[in-house]
Amino acid sequence: MSLDSKVPKGPLAEKWSSHKMNSKLINPANKRKFKIIVVGSGLAGGSAAATLSELGYKVECFCYQDSPRRAHSIAAQGGINAAKNYQNDGDSVHRLFYDTIKGGDFRSREANVHRLAEVSTEIIDQCVAQGVPFAREYGGLLDNRSFGGAQVKRTFYARGQTGQQLLIGCYQALEKEVSKGGVTMHTRTEMLDLVVVDGHAKGIVVRNLSTGEITTHAADAVILATGGYGNVFYLSTNAMGCNVMASFRAHRRGAFMANPCYTQIHPTCIPVSGDYQSKLTLMSESLRNDGRIWVPKSAEDAKAIRGGKKKASDIPEDERDYYLERKYPSFGNLCPRDIASRAAKECCDEGRGVATTGLGVFLDFEDAIKRDGEDAIRARYGNLFQMYEKISGDNPYKQPMQIYPAVHYTMGGLWVDYNLMSNLPGLHVLGEANFSDHGANRLGASALMQGLADGYFVIPSTIAVYLANQKPGAVTTDHPEFKRVENDVKDRLKSLLEVKGTKSVDSFHRELGLLIWDKCGMARDKEGLEYALKRIPEIRNEFWTNVRIPGSANGLNSELEKAGRVADFIDFAEVLCHDALAREESCGGHFRMEHQFTEADAEVQDGTTQTGEAKRHDDLFQYVAAWEHTEPGKAPILHKEELIFEEVKPSIRSYK
Amino acid sequence: MPLLNLTLKVWRQENAKSEGRIETYEAKEIPTSASFLEMIDIVNERLIQDGEEPIHFDHDCREGICGMCSMTINGVPHSKERGITTCQLHMRKFSDGETIWIEPFRANAFPIVKDLVVNRSSFDRIIAAGGYISVRTGSAPDAHAIQIAKPDADAAFDAAACIGCGACVAACKNASAMLFVSAKASHLNHLPQGQAEKDQRVLGMVRQMDEEGFGNCTNQFECEAVCPKEISANHIAKLNRDYLAASARDSVS
Numbered sequence: 001m002s003l004d005s006k007v008p009k010g011p012l013a014e015k016w017s018s019h020k021m022n023s024k025l026i027n028p029a030n031k032r033k034f035k036i037i038v039v040g041s042g043l044a045g046g047s048a049a050a051t052l053s054e055l056g057y058k059v060e061c062f063c064y065q066d067s068p069r070r071a072h073s074i075a076a077q078g079g080i081n082a083a084k085n086y087q088n089d090g091d092s093v094h095r096l097f098y099d100t101i102k103g104g105d106f107r108s109r110e111a112n113v114h115r116l117a118e119v120s121t122e123i124i125d126q127c128v129a130q131g132v133p134f135a136r137e138y139g140g141l142l143d144n145r146s147f148g149g150a151q152v153k154r155t156f157y158a159r160g161q162t163g164q165q166l167l168i169g170c171y172q173a174l175e176k177e178v179s180k181g182g183v184t185m186h187t188r189t190e191m192l193d194l195v196v197v198d199g200h201a202k203g204i205v206v207r208n209l210s211t212g213e214i215t216t217h218a219a220d221a222v223i224l225a226t227g228g229y230g231n232v233f234y235l236s237t238n239a240m241g242c243n244v245m246a247s248f249r250a251h252r253r254g255a256f257m258a259n260p261c262y263t264q265i266h267p268t269c270i271p272v273s274g275d276y277q278s279k280l281t282l283m284s285e286s287l288r289n290d291g292r293i294w295v296p297k298s299a300e301d302a303k304a305i306r307g308g309k310k311k312a313s314d315i316p317e318d319e320r321d322y323y324l325e326r327k328y329p330s331f332g333n334l335c336p337r338d339i340a341s342r343a344a345k346e347c348c349d350e351g352r353g354v355a356t357t358g359l360g361v362f363l364d365f366e367d368a369i370k371r372d373g374e375d376a377i378r379a380r381y382g383n384l385f386q387m388y389e390k391i392s393g394d395n396p397y398k399q400p401m402q403i404y405p406a407v408h409y410t411m412g413g414l415w416v417d418y419n420l421m422s423n424l425p426g427l428h429v430l431g432e433a434n435f436s437d438h439g440a441n442r443l444g445a446s447a448l449m450q451g452l453a454d455g456y457f458v459i460p461s462t463i464a465v466y467l468a469n470q471k472p473g474a475v476t477t478d479h480p481e482f483k484r485v486e487n488d489v490k491d492r493l494k495s496l497l498e499v500k501g502t503k504s505v506d507s508f509h510r511e512l513g514l515l516i517w518d519k520c521g522m523a524r525d526k527e528g529l530e531y532a533l534k535r536i537p538e539i540r541n542e543f544w545t546n547v548r549i550p551g552s553a554n555g556l557n558s559e560l561e562k563a564g565r566v567a568d569f570i571d572f573a574e575v576l577c578h579d580a581l582a583r584e585e586s587c588g589g590h591f592r593m594e595h596q597f598t599e600a601d602a603e604v605q606d607g608t609t610q611t612g613e614a615k616r617h618d619d620l621f622q623y624v625a626a627w628e629h630t631e632p633g634k635a636p637i638l639h640k641e642e643l644i645f646e647e648v649k650p651s652i653r654s655y656k
Numbered sequence: 657m658p659l660l661n662l663t664l665k666v667w668r669q670e671n672a673k674s675e676g677r678i679e680t681y682e683a684k685e686i687p688t689s690a691s692f693l694e695m696i697d698i699v700n701e702r703l704i705q706d707g708e709e710p711i712h713f714d715h716d717c718r719e720g721i722c723g724m725c726s727m728t729i730n731g732v733p734h735s736k737e738r739g740i741t742t743c744q745l746h747m748r749k750f751s752d753g754e755t756i757w758i759e760p761f762r763a764n765a766f767p768i769v770k771d772l773v774v775n776r777s778s779f780d781r782i783i784a785a786g787g788y789i790s791v792r793t794g795s796a797p798d799a800h801a802i803q804i805a806k807p808d809a810d811a812a813f814d815a816a817a818c819i820g821c822g823a824c825v826a827a828c829k830n831a832s833a834m835l836f837v838s839a840k841a842s843h844l845n846h847l848p849q850g851q852a853e854k855d856q857r858v859l860g861m862v863r864q865m866d867e868e869g870f871g872n873c874t875n876q877f878e879c880e881a882v883c884p885k886e887i888s889a890n891h892i893a894k895l896n897r898d899y900l901a902a903s904a905r906d907s908v909s
Contacts, residue, residue: 051793066714067780069820070722086800122794129796131789131844133813140803158813164721165816172788179784187777210769239716274657274687276694279718387720390744393689456793504704506697550709555671556770558712559704 031056041068044431045225047455053182076163077284104439106650201427228410234513266408267340364400440588501546586614723819733823761826786860824879830871838895
């Protein structure tokens with residue numbers, strides 16, 4: 001099957017405006033006849049639901065949380081990028097576009113990324129008008145800071161809780177539409193399957209998590225904005241409930257999963273402390289504006305620190321290795337996430353790691369406190385420092401933080417075209433759940449930008465491209481397919497409950513997560529991936545014969561909810577590993593040990609790059625890998641969308 | 657790592673209609689560096705092993721921002737530690753041999769769903785009654801069209817930090833939602849963008865709050881003491897002023 005990205009013709013900077021001009025519209029009187037289902041109420045889903053309702057569509061919005069305001073977008077700390085150039089430091093739409101393409105290691109679609117950069121400025125306007133309290137300067141104008149992979153200050157922020165403030169703005173817009181009757185909100189309701197009628201996505205089957213009731217819902221189009229799949233690793237910075245079920249159910253029903261191997265490991269998280277650990281906590285990338293990352297130069301000193309015989313302050317300046325500043329002098333501590341994470345892993349692999357486990361590096365504010373004073377640092381990062389102290393018990397004003405990379409974001413997701421529609425007609429995918437804008441690595445402060453761009457500005461316009469050819473209300477839940485899928489869902493819940501084995505759902509999730517982290521984490525190789533592909537079916541088999549889920553399907557049953565999600569993570573992990581195995585190159589968050597620069601490469605000899613850096617193979621892999629589901633245990637089928645670069649020339653990514 | 661042996665007294669309730677009761681559980685060998693919710697995870701893992709239903713509780717982000725976790729610990733919502741949510745509480749704050757009482761957030765307007773899980777959708781309905789600025793997507797002026805003095809922006813932010821957890825309600829002997837409602841209204845009422853709809857907002861939100869069955873404020877400041885974001889009860893005074901002015905204007909219009 002050929003994948004048509006539907007990228008409009010014409011010069012890059014004019015594609016979005018000409019596409020809007022050339023697309024069909026739906027007149028206001030007809031919009032109210034169309035019903036749209038939105039699954040997920042984070043920045044992408046919430047903004048889409050609110051805006052589509054403002055336009056006049058009837059919207060049904062679903063979330064598993066007890067309120068749409070709790071979606072995991074809320075936890076984003078650092079900020080949101082926009083090409084406003086309020087700092088007069090040379091920013092522009094083109095520069096944001098270029099930085100994002102380069103940050104993604106030349107594995108994203110130019111037209112999508114350019115559109116993202118274009119609408120970024122409108123997002124800030126919209127949010128300020130809603131009352132989002134972005135940080136301001138004394139003159140009353142908006143403040144900006146810098147994030148990884150950029151040499152301009154284009155990040156807007158709201159203390160350390162930008163995600164919460166943007167989501168509150170979006171949630172309030174959503175509740176405004178609820179009060180007007182345009183949006184019907186279904187909280188504590190989880191999508192358990194997608195209903196496809198004559199090849200088109202026309203509805204969903206959901207479970208009311210409080211009562212256990214299963215219901216079906218039909219619509220003219222379905223939008224998934226259900227976030228990423230980071231919890232396949234068990235430990236991640238995602239919320240406990242984040243899962244891949246909605247995306248994976250759609251994948252099983254025919255939607256292609258694109259580039260799942262592009263996973264982002266965030267460099268600055270609080271290190272793992274024990275087996276009981278349920279999640280990892282992110283320390284915002286913004287800390288790298290002032291914090292300096294280092295490990296001792298000698299493994300001996302590192303060992304003394306791990307054993308508690310030495311403290312960070314005992315290591316003299318010339319015995320410290322500020323490795324990011326050393327390796328990447330022009331970007332320093334603000335190099336992109338994939339690069340910072342891999343560098344941390346290298347130091348720890350060399351035995352120079354700190355923290356009790358040896359898996360940690362220092363993030364040190366001593367110089368910044370000397371330079372700007374403790375009060376200034378408190379004003380910038382106070383809540384992050386407090387969060388760190390609560391978890392670790394250490395005071396970061398006195399001792400450097402100890403941090404280590406952790407799974408944070410997933411660039412891969414369901415394949416979508418320029419209109420954000422998957423290969424399955426009618427199914428649209430927004431935000432982290434799609435694959436579209438970040439290539440192989442996402443830059444900091446770009447996730448909030450993409451979620452809101454998709455929801456506020458892209459889908460409200462592009463959904464009409466699909467709807468204009470649909471007869472509103474043509475499919476209802478009376479169609480026999482709804483009953484059939486509903487029965488599938490009920491059978492699956494029944495089978496899960498009937499296993500009555502001996503091991504908890506979490507124990508399977510932990511086992512799967514450790515395997516994937518080990519074999520498909522920060523560094524991957526053929527042997528490890530093949531091992532993982534051998535182990536996953538064994539885990540699946542044991543899961544379906546030995547999982548223990550107490551209680552019933554009637555009413556709230558958190559173990560049953562988790563079981564359905566973990567069952568899909570197991571199947572999804574196979575697609576992830578197949579993709580990582582097939583992509584015989586290193587790019588962004590996907591690092592294949594076999595493909596890195598060595599002394600033998602001309603690019604190292606002439607100083608373009610250095611040993612150990614990711615080595616892409618543009619001649620062979622300059623494509624989006626979109627996987628078609630076959631059946632669990634069987635390899636999915638690869639479809640390719642070639643990436644065409646008209647504006648930028650892919651080059652070796654250098655942050656030296 | 658030091659380990660703790662604890663006794664838990666936990667509220668168990670099958671569903672909204674059934675009677676609840678306190679059950680006793682032994683929580684043995686709990687690492688001090690575990691979080692409070694990880695301690696419950698450990699206890700639940702053992703309950704599942706023993707074929708019992710685990711303790712149901714709300715939680716999601718586990719980093720103090722989503723507002724989902726909602727436990728009353730030894731009689732205090734989110735525990736006696738100041739400025740944190742339940743998920744940010746760590747076991748190093750407890751000592752070996754202690755008995756810990758764990759109950760849901762209690763209020764008529766927060767009916768129990770199961771065990772420690774309550775339904776807080778009344779908060780959503782209060783927001784829908786006016787807790788927003790009506791700006792259609794795409795109709796906003798440039799973000800720098802309005803300058804906002806830093807003190808106003810900061811005051812709005814202090815109120816906007818509310819995570820909607822409901823601890824303020826659970827701590828109040830009247831189950832009043834005044835701290836929540838005042839924080840939400842104060843966030844928008846402090847900003848120039850929020851002026852146009854200020855009266856409708858205040859009247860709408862307060863009326864909805866009453867309709868949901870929340871009690872009234874009698875200035876005990878328990879809400880402020882337990883708020884994980886340490887939101888000041890001064891916002892309640894502002895809400896009262898704004899409400900008085902709005903209802904006066906409403907009665908003559």
